[in-house]
Amino acid sequence: MHVPDGFLDVPTSVATGVVAVAGLGLALRGARRELDDRTAPMAGLVATFVFATQMLNFPVGAGTSGHLLGGALAAVLVGPWTGLLCVSVVLIVQSLLFADGGITALGTNITLMGIVGVLVGWAVFRGLQIVLPKSLALVPPIAAVAALVSVPVASLAFVGLYAVGGTAPIPLESLATAMLGWHTLIGIGEALITGLVVGSVTAVRPDLVYGARRTLRARELEIRVTQGAPG
């Protein structure tokens, strides 16, 4: 979903640039609460994995492909603020070195795939986690659902930006329908990859999965109640 230069007009691109800079500023502060000596290497790994996986376009229908956006994945693994930093680093490297995603559209892409992707992914994940029983086994499927929702919402956010500052006069309704259709299919791929990766890390080191912390705390409490407080 990398927006190239020219799709959106200059004022809209400047506005999304301001939003992106503000979001990154908040993320730099927020990530401090999420990162310590133990979790900092995870952030590097998550960003690297998102970059690698974004190269893997999978077919979603006749002559069309999609790839992982990674917002929900990063948010669940390393926390939403750190996740936003990870996705943003990927988008900046892709734009400046790989000519993937316009340079004047960098703010737009950080806003769409970073801020919207992470925010929606994390909100759906936490929302479901609050409603459903606190269980470690539920973390990967909930992350998958969050990923599934995040992609079509990000595509609608693009339509919203296009409504404000699109450079071609096209009917918004058909743009929204087409974007939503393809990105719902891409969202299924996003959900599968996110569920698989979160499931793999949860299986070996649940304590390193940011979104699993609350379920682990609940579990620790249970053990203490049945076996008595240690030492």
Added chain:
Amino acid sequence: MRTRTLIITGTLVALLLAGVVSFYASESPDGLNRVAEDQGISATEKEHAARNSPLAGYDAEGIDNDRFSGGVAGVAGAAIVLVLAGGLAYAVRRRDNHVTDSENRPVRAGEH
């Protein structure tokens, strides 16, 4: 699994995906590009300012073999992202809670 083992394994998987598996990725336009083509947005696309970058288009400059060129570009990109994101994470991390137990495991506030 030790944290170090997890990080190294994960990084190797990422390098494998970027360096080798990426060759088999679909070359069809992605969802946004498909819609842009269908709806007549593509014509407004401007040339990319970084189109002459040695890694532009996920192909390493100067390597003729497609598979090798894409693989090198993928590995280079993954390495750059690892250094930048990892460095950023280390720079902003908390450094105040160095409380550890007798086996040098970190102890959370309130547990000691």
